[in-house]
Amino acid sequence: MSNKKVSVFVAGSWGTALASVLADNGLEVVIWSRNEKQVEEINSNHTNSKYLPDILLSENIRATTSIEEAMHGTTAVIIVAPSSGMREVASKIKPYVNEDHLIVHATKGFEEKSLKRMSQVIAEELTNVDENNITALSGPSHAEEVIQKSPTTIVVSSVNLNIAEKVQDLFINSYFRVYTNPDIIGVEIGAAVKNIIALGGGMSDGLSFGDNAKAALITRGLAEIARLGVSMGANPLTFIGLAGIGDLVATCTSKHSRNWRAGYWLAQGNSLEETLEKMGMVVEGIKTTKAAYELSKIHDIKMPITTELYKVLFNGKEPKFAVEDLMGRVKTHEMEDIAKPSSKKWVE
Numbered sequence: 001m002s003n004k005k006v007s008v009f010v011a012g013s014w015g016t017a018l019a020s021v022l023a024d025n026g027l028e029v030v031i032w033s034r035n036e037k038q039v040e041e042i043n044s045n046h047t048n049s050k051y052l053p054d055i056l057l058s059e060n061i062r063a064t065t066s067i068e069e070a071m072h073g074t075t076a077v078i079i080v081a082p083s084s085g086m087r088e089v090a091s092k093i094k095p096y097v098n099e100d101h102l103i104v105h106a107t108k109g110f111e112e113k114s115l116k117r118m119s120q121v122i123a124e125e126l127t128n129v130d131e132n133n134i135t136a137l138s139g140p141s142h143a144e145e146v147i148q149k150s151p152t153t154i155v156v157s158s159v160n161l162n163i164a165e166k167v168q169d170l171f172i173n174s175y176f177r178v179y180t181n182p183d184i185i186g187v188e189i190g191a192a193v194k195n196i197i198a199l200g201g202g203m204s205d206g207l208s209f210g211d212n213a214k215a216a217l218i219t220r221g222l223a224e225i226a227r228l229g230v231s232m233g234a235n236p237l238t239f240i241g242l243a244g245i246g247d248l249v250a251t252c253t254s255k256h257s258r259n260w261r262a263g264y265w266l267a268q269g270n271s272l273e274e275t276l277e278k279m280g281m282v283v284e285g286i287k288t289t290k291a292a293y294e295l296s297k298i299h300d301i302k303m304p305i306t307t308e309l310y311k312v313l314f315n316g317k318e319p320k321f322a323v324e325d326l327m328g329r330v331k332t333h334e335m336e337d338i339a340k341p342s343s344k345k346w347v348e
Contacts, residue, residue, distance in 0.1 A: 004075045005027070005029075005074045006019075006027050006028070006075065006076045006078060006170070007070045007071055007078065008030070009031075009070070009081055009093070010032060010081050010085075011039075012080060013051035013144070013281070014080050016031065016048045016052055016061075017141075017147045018078055018146075019061050019078075020147050021173065025173055027170075029058075029060055030061075030062055030070045031061060032063070036065055039065050042057065042061065042062070042063035043063055046058070051143075051281075052144065067093060074101070075100075075102065077101055077102065077104070078105075079105040079122065083287065084111075086105070086121050086122065087121050090125035091125045097129055098129075099128070102163065103129055103133065104136075104156070105118050105136055106136075106137040107284075108138065108195060109195070109287060109288050110192050110291035110292070115291050115294055115295055117185070117188040118136065132158070132163075133160055134184075135156050135158040136156070136157045136158070136184050136191070137154060138154065138155055138188070138190065139152075139247055140246040140247045140249065142254060142257070151177075152175065153178075153179070153242060153246075154176070155179045155180070155181050155242045157182065158184060159182055164180040164181075168180055183237075183238045185229070185233050186238030187238060189225065190238060190244040191243055191247060192284070192291075193224065193292055194244075195251065195259045196221075196289045196292055196305070197221030197222075197305060198251035198263065199260075199266075199285045199309055200221065201251070201257075202259065202264035203312070204217055204263075206264040206265070207319060207320060213323075217252065217305070218245075218248055220305060221305055222239060222244065222245055222248055224303045224304070225244060225248070226239040226244070227303065228292065228296065232295075258281055258284075258285075262279060263285075266312065267319045272313055286313060289306060289310050290313075293310040
């Protein structure tokens, strides 16, 4: 693989971490950014201090502001743009893409206005690429740990097994284990909606609610993810895997998580605007909350955690009152039909 070139768009924390994995695998990696100072820093100092401070990057990684240069001679394109910028990035690379390219995205969110998954957005822009060849990369994976070569396990998903295995081969190494899954719908929905529950996890910790509340949030959050996913055509088994419960646990319990931190600061009394200013980075869970709330209406399903977080983020509801309303919901059975009818029935 040493003669292969891979392009990464863009140079945020996760894009840089994935670039590092690829460089460790002996690949020539070109990472694109529109920020000239960031490009100069990566090329001159081998650092990306805004996103991953105190980390020295591989000399196999170089940066450019030129789309044409990034795409010239590349064999794979890894898109790690924010969900709000995915369509723009895909449209920029379209003139340089052909059927031989591996197209991978590692973005966890929905497009806010269209409510579409990222692979759908990419497919709409890259009309010269087979939609079935687009791959999603997801799973429990903090950039801060991957860049340190901490053991990490992720999943790549494409309906095309051959393509999924090629992407698996591209990334897998001694510290970065990669599984494959054909359920790209489920993988993308799990990746997106877990960010909403992570916001709730941060709020729970910010309100000092403890482990009982966190466990309940994760468990009932998984039920919401599965309910939405199955209604949109996902395989329910995906949500007990890496892109479901795996990513959910990591994101809800770690201070590395942007969404956890945002939820925590909101619970501390900061406004949404103040929280975003403190973060200085994209918090996907905020826009995803709005998108998932709209999707729950379209698919006529109940997503009570998402609904309450929507009210906190966009209607000014106090987090503690949102929790009280969640706890005060009408009593119900735990085993709702979130995936398929259960064989276990009540004894009359």
